[in-house]
Amino acid sequence: MKKMLNKDQNQEVGNSATAIQAGGSVTVINVGVTASEVMEIASNVSKAVFYELTGTAKETASIRVEEITEQVIKKLEMDYPAGLQKAIDPDFQYALFTVQKEYARSGDKDLGDLLVDLLVDRSKQEQRDILQIVLNESLATAPKLTDSHLAALAVIFLFKYTQNFGVGNHQLFGEFLDKHILPFVSKLTKNQAGYQHLEFTGCGSIGFGGQSLESILGTVYQGQFLKGFDKSEISNRPISVGFDPRFFIPCLNDPLKIQVRANSKENLEKFIEDQGVSSEDKARILELFDLGKMSESEIKEKIITIRPYMADVIETWTNSAMQSFTLTSVGMAIGHANIKRLIGEFANLSIWIN
Incomplete structure (x- = not known):
């Protein structure tokens, strides 16, 4: 398009551009790509989905693509508005096409939610790095999996690769299991072919x-599964800080005894160092942390007491490949997205993949 402003000025601009000229200075504010423009771009991207479809199949695919595209835009506007600007990026358009294509094929709502979460996470990556590559691959892999596969990835990821620092007692431990594990329990399988x-x-x-x-x-x-020890153990060792509430609390499993205030040895070591405790006290507190730890059979019994449905989870874990299954970066990304799909906010995936 050519636009004449006066006899001395002319400009060549593209169809979607804006030409501005003046005799003096001009301030230009670039508002970027709007949601409606993203929808138009996405509509153009989706045309390849329908290319070889006819009749009712084409109509169904069209409805599903429009539905998932609106979901993508709404999720971006809510969680990461800057991601709308990625609509002009070829790699993002290819990822969007993957989401549209796979949802058009299946119409599975849960899969659609999962793909949208993966795509929004992918939009947050500013450069082509390992996380962006993993998320692109995850978008192509997730549609090949059933609900049972997705549940297994979520549970394996949660138990083998994460720790909830908010678990301070049995009640909070139970609430943690209710929120993160219970939604997947009925979908877990021992079928070897699945793994x-x-x-x-x-x-x-x-x-x-x-x-x-x-x-x-x-x-x-570990702190949830201690039998505790007598207070005299602190003075007998001896530990110079004494019965310091920073390090000791009443035992969760026996209120007549005490235990070290920590969930895991790794976190305890770091906390002790941060408190500036002597190396001698550190070694002795760590020794007490292992004192009276329950056996595996006792731990199993306690877990089931806290949440009876965990009996099924433990039985499935024990008698399937779950116990020996190691996740790849793609498995972690899909497991992570499946958890986030159900519970909302979750730690950033870059903690595990960077």
């Missing part, structure tokens, strides 16, 4: 041996 498929799709690998769920929880949340 072989997860391996085939690049979500992880089945190793030899494995680690029991009791062992994992007994390490990550």
Whole structure:
């Protein structure tokens, strides 16, 4: 388009551009890509979805694509408005096309929510790095998985790769399980073929041996599974800081005794160092943390007492490839997105993939 402002000035601009001229200075404010423009771009991207479809299939696909595109834009506007500007990026458009195509094929609401979460996370990556590549791959992999596969990835990711620092007692531990594990319990399976498929799709690998769920929880949340010790143990060692409430509390499992105030040894070591405690006291407090730790059978019993449905989770974990399954970066990204899809906010994926 050519636009004449006066006999001395002319400009060549594109169809979607704005030409501004003046005799003096001009301030230009670039408002970027709007939501309506993103919808138009997305509509153009989606045309390839319908290329070989006819009749009712084409109409159904069109409805689904419009639905998922609106969901993407709404999620971006709510969680990450700056991501709307990614609509002009070729790689983002390809990722969007993947979401549109896969949702048009299945119409599965849960899969759609998962893909939208993955795409929004992908929009937050400013450059082509490992996280962006993993999220792109996750968008292509997730549609190959069933609800059981997705549930397994979420539970494995949660138990093997995360720790909730807000778990301070049995009530909070139970609430943590209710929020993060209970939604997946009915979908977990012991079927070996399911884990072989997860391996085939690049979500992880089945190793030899494995680690029991009791062992994992007994390490990550050790403070929940202590029998406690007599207060005299502190003076007998001796520990110079004495019965300091920074380090000792009444035992969660026996109020007549006390225990070290920590969930895991790793966190305890860091906390002691931050408090400037002597190396001698540090070693003795760490010794007390292991004093009276429950056996695995006792840990199992306590977990089931706190939340009876965990009996099914432990049984499935013990008698399936879950206990020996190691997640790849793609498996972590999908497991992470599946948790976030159900519970809302969750720690940033870059903690695990960077």
